[in-house]
Structure formats: structure tokens, C-alpha cells
Amino acid sequence: MSTATAAPAAKPAEGLFSKKNRKLITDPLNDNNPITVQVLGICSALAITVKVQNAMVMSLSVLAVVVVGNMVISALRNLIPGRIRIIAQLVIAAGLVTLVDIVLKAYVYDVSKQVGVYVGLIITNCILMGRYEAFAMGNKVWPSALDGLGNSLGYAWILVVVAFFRELFGNGSLMGMRIIPESFYAANGGAYFNNNMMILPPMALVLVGIIIWIQRARNTKLIEQA
Amino acid sequence: MNLVNIFVKAIFIDNMIFAYFLGMCSYLAVSKTVKTAVGLGAAVIFVLGVTVPVNYLLENYVLKQGALSWLGAGFADVDLSFLAFIMFIAVVAAIVQLVEMIVEKFAPALYGALGIFLPLIAVNCSILGGALFMQERQYSTVAEATTFAVGSGVGWFLAIVAIAAIREKLRYSDIPKPLRGLGITFILTGLMGIAFMAFMGIKI
Numbered sequence: 001m002s003t004a005t006a007a008p009a010a011k012p013a014e015g016l017f018s019k020k021n022r023k024l025i026t027d028p029l030n031d032n033n034p035i036t037v038q039v040l041g042i043c044s045a046l047a048i049t050v051k052v053q054n055a056m057v058m059s060l061s062v063l064a065v066v067v068v069g070n071m072v073i074s075a076l077r078n079l080i081p082g083r084i085r086i087i088a089q090l091v092i093a094a095g096l097v098t099l100v101d102i103v104l105k106a107y108v109y110d111v112s113k114q115v116g117v118y119v120g121l122i123i124t125n126c127i128l129m130g131r132y133e134a135f136a137m138g139n140k141v142w143p144s145a146l147d148g149l150g151n152s153l154g155y156a157w158i159l160v161v162v163a164f165f166r167e168l169f170g171n172g173s174l175m176g177m178r179i180i181p182e183s184f185y186a187a188n189g190g191a192y193f194n195n196n197m198m199i200l201p202p203m204a205l206v207l208v209g210i211i212i213w214i215q216r217a218r219n220t221k222l223i224e225q226a
Numbered sequence: 227m228n229l230v231n232i233f234v235k236a237i238f239i240d241n242m243i244f245a246y247f248l249g250m251c252s253y254l255a256v257s258k259t260v261k262t263a264v265g266l267g268a269a270v271i272f273v274l275g276v277t278v279p280v281n282y283l284l285e286n287y288v289l290k291q292g293a294l295s296w297l298g299a300g301f302a303d304v305d306l307s308f309l310a311f312i313m314f315i316a317v318v319a320a321i322v323q324l325v326e327m328i329v330e331k332f333a334p335a336l337y338g339a340l341g342i343f344l345p346l347i348a349v350n351c352s353i354l355g356g357a358l359f360m361q362e363r364q365y366s367t368v369a370e371a372t373t374f375a376v377g378s379g380v381g382w383f384l385a386i387v388a389i390a391a392i393r394e395k396l397r398y399s400d401i402p403k404p405l406r407g408l409g410i411t412f413i414l415t416g417l418m419g420i421a422f423m424a425f426m427g428i429k430i
Binding site: 101 | 244245246247248249250251254255308309310311312315316319320323350351353354355358359362402403404405406408409410411412413415416417418419420423
């Protein structure tokens with residue numbers, strides 16, 4: 001988080017996609033990933049990764065709320081009194097999440113049913129509060145939008161990777177399409193079984209643990225000195 | 227459904243951490259020592275036990291469709307449920323602020339130990355999650371909702387204290403370097419979740 005918070009606001013003369021601004025997007029993808037490094041937003045990340053489609057819908061919802069919320073809070077940052085800023089941030093987040101919830105119910109009702117309470121829980125998703133508090137309160141609108149975008153993309157790729165493995169091995173399909181042919185299954189004379197463990201909650205934790213392991217093995221500066 | 231059943235179910239089967247991953251952020255961040263874990267766990271039980279009944283009353287007498295009918299016949303089909311998120315989070319934030327002030331006054335040592343994490347209870351997913359599950363499962367009385375809330379809190383408490391105890395012991399283990407800290411905690415939580423699944427299907 002330190003690199004992101006230390007970045008000063010972009011000068012007006014600076015290009016929209018200057019090096020510093022590009023870094024706002026690329027940094028959270030790996031070195032400063034919200035899930036595996038900052039440990040934020042785990043709550044919803046694990047629960048909705050049974051299917052790739054749900055993971056994508058969830059990521060898009062978070063993307064919308066973080067980017068728009070970051071911009072709104074950044075625009076209002078000089079008007080929000082310090083002492084009640086958390087409540088102000090929560091109310092802005094809750095308003096945006098309500099909008100997202102209504103849109104999901106209107107257009108992708110099935111997914112909205114499956115994702116259930118976790119849409120509401122975006123409000124308390126720590127990525128949201130973390131970015132609002134650590135970045136949007138001290139930076140201009142455009143860098144805040146980029147920071148929100150970068151962090152939600154960092155969140156999204158972990159979600160989609162976890163969901164990929166869980167859906168492929170747990171259900172034999174991807175995005176609802178069958179990958180492992182029906183004829184392979186034991187019920188149809190084959191020798192293949194779905195790994196039901198993958199559908200259950202604990203495997204999501206183990207998978208994220210393994211992703212963290214692989215990431216830290218490749219990117220040794222992230223290893224914890226404990 | 228009787229109260230004992232709701233209570234046991236909330237602790238073991240629908241455990242906030244192992245079944246729904248709620249409150250993972252503080253669960254991972256504050257579970258380094260048993261002492262702080264106990265403090266945070268107790269705070270979560272308390273905040274859940276207070277906010278869920280309040281939100282229950284709010285839901286049933288203000289927000290639900292037809293909930294306002296006690297105001298008069300004209301309000302019988304007012305449906306304010308789209309305001310649920312904002313109302314719930316406002317209640318949670320206000321009560322957490324209150325708890326913070328009370329703890330600061332009466333238990334300064336605990337306040338020092340919990341530090342930044344007390345305000346973070348407001349954004350602890352398990353608190354808002356408790357309110358949203360209460361709404362989704364439609365408990366029929368305040369007593370049921372409160373029992374569910376306290377049970378969830380106790381489940382969360384058990385989870386965080388257990389993982390903190392394991393992490394204290396882990397200091398003496400030789401874990402592969404990249405897996406140290408966060409990675410092994412995730413995997414351990416997964417294993418504990420599998421163990422907790424043994425409770426599935428228990429009915430009292």
C-alpha cells in the first residue's frame with residue numbers, strides 16, 4: 001500500500017496515461033495485489049468463486065463501485081469532515097452498491113440470486129474502504145479512478161483464476177459450458193468423477209493459499225519476514 | 227425452529243468464517259496472538275448481538291413491504307426494502323462508534339491492543355453479513371434473530387481464537403519461505419473448514 005499512498009497527485013500538465021498513472025494500474029496486479037498482498041476483500045472473493053460467471057459478475061460489480069466511489073470521494077475529499085469520514089464513505093458505498101444490486105436483479109437475475117448477500121457485502125469489502133481511505137481521500141479524481149481500476153483488476157484476476165479451477169474440477173465446465181465430455185463420467189461408462197471438494201468452501205481458501213505461495217515464490221520481495 | 231437449534235447451527239454449521247468467509251480481513255490480520263484475537267472476537271460477539279436485533283426491528287417495522295402498516299392503512303403497501311443496505315450499514319457504523327467510545331473509556335488496555343481494528347469492525351463483513359443473513363432467512367421473532375446473531379459471533383470467536391493459537395505454535399515450524407505468514411494461514415483455515423464440515427447435518 002505504501003507505494004500507492006506515497007504517489008503524489010498528477011500535475012495538470014501530466015499526460016492522462018503518464019508513467020506514474022500507468023503504474024497505478026499495473027502495481028495492484030502483482031506487487032501490490034489487493035487480495036494476496038494487501039489482504040483486503042477476501043470475504044467476498046472466496047464465496048462466489050464456484051462459477052467463473054459469478055466471479056466475473058462480482059468483479060464487474062466491485063469494479064463499478066470502486067471506480068465510481070473513488071471518483072466521488074476524491075471529488076468530495078475537501079468537503080468531508082475528518083471525524084465522520086468513515087460513515088460518509090460507507091454511505092456513498094452503500095448507495096452505489098444499492099444501484100449495482102438493482103441493476104443485477106434487473107438484467108442477470110439468476111446470477112443475482114446465486115451471488116445473494118455477497119453483493120450487499122461489497123459495502124464492507126475492505127478493498128473499497130481501503131482505497132477510499134488510503135487513496136481517494138488524498139488524491140485527485142483521475143488518479144483515483146485509475147487506482148480504483150487497477151485494484152479491482154487485481155481483485156478480478158485472482159477471482160477468475162480461483163473460479164476457473166473450482167468450476168473446471170468441481171463441475172467439469174467453464175462459464176456454464178461443458179469442458180469434460182459427458183461420456184467420460186462414471187455414470188455414462190467412463191472413469192471420471194467430479195472433485196466435489198472443489199465446490200465446497202474450504203477449497204477456495206486452499207486455492208488462494210496456493211496462489212499466494214506461487215506468487216511469492218516467483219516474486220521473492222513479497223516474502224514475509226516473521 | 228427452536229432457539230438452541232438456531233444457536234448451534236449458527237456456531238458450527240453456518241460458521242461465519244468457514245462456511246461464508248465473512249470477516250476474513252480482520253480474521254487474518256488480528257490472529258497473530260491469542261490475546262488480541264480474544265479481544266476482537268469478544269467485540270464481534272457484542273457488536274453482532276446488538277446490531278442484528280436493531281436491524282431486525284428496522285427491517286420488520288420500517289423497511290419491509292407492508293411493514294409500515296402500523297402507521298395507518300395508507301402505508302400498507304409502502305416498500306422501502308431498497309434502502310436496506312444504507313440503513314443497515316448506518317446502524318452498524320453508529321453502534322461501532324459507540325462501542326469504540328465505551329471501550330476507550332473503560333478498557334484502555336484492550337483499546338490499545340485492538341488499535342486500528344476496532345473502527346474496522348464497522349467494515350467487518352461479518353457484522354453486515356449477520357444483518358443480511360437475518361434478512362434473507364426471515365426469522366420470525368426478535369429472540370430468534372438475536373440468538374442467531376450471538377451464535378454467529380461465538381462461531382467467529384472460536385474460529386479466530388483457534389487460528390491464533392495455531393499461528394502461535396507455527397512460529398516453531400519450518401514452513402517453506404514463500405508460504406510463510408499469509409499463505410499457510412489460508413491453507414490452515416481451509417483445513418479447519420473441512421474439519422468443521424463434520425458438524426454438517428447435526429440437528430438438536
